[in-house]
Amino acid sequence: MFALDTRLQEDTWLIGDFPLCRLLLSNDSNYPWFILVPRREGITELFQLDDHDQQLMWGETTALARVLKDVFGADKMNVATLGNVVSQLHMHVIVRYQADVAWPGPVWGKHPAQPYTQVDVCAVRDRLASAFDAGFTFSEG
Known part of the structure; x- marks a missing residue:
């Protein structure tokens, strides 16, 4: 049975599910930073x-x-x-801007995370709502 790694649970917001992958939003508003996790047990x-x-x-x-x-x-x-930190297979998909705080370097560990509020997460979901096809299911909340 699929279970999300504890660290991913603690550091992300649930957005929803594609047919295979769970879509998460990293709790760092410095970047629109998304994580896909295939819902398969024991895959690293x-x-x-x-x-x-x-x-x-x-x-x-x-x-x-x-x-x-x-x-x-x-x-x-x-x-x-x-x-390297979370062994469960996951794919980072990160939106980068030339003006973001870490450009052109990597986003990891460069700047303190700026957590999202619930309102911010809802705004991100709203931005994505019309862009995803019927194969995506948004989570509640």
């Missing part, structure tokens, strides 16, 4: 997913990055799996 590496799930994850990642670039007007999209 992309190659551990079967071929179908690998293709589905890449498709969801690509679709998300395309939507985020358009909705947030990104200068650059950063997409990566690292998993």
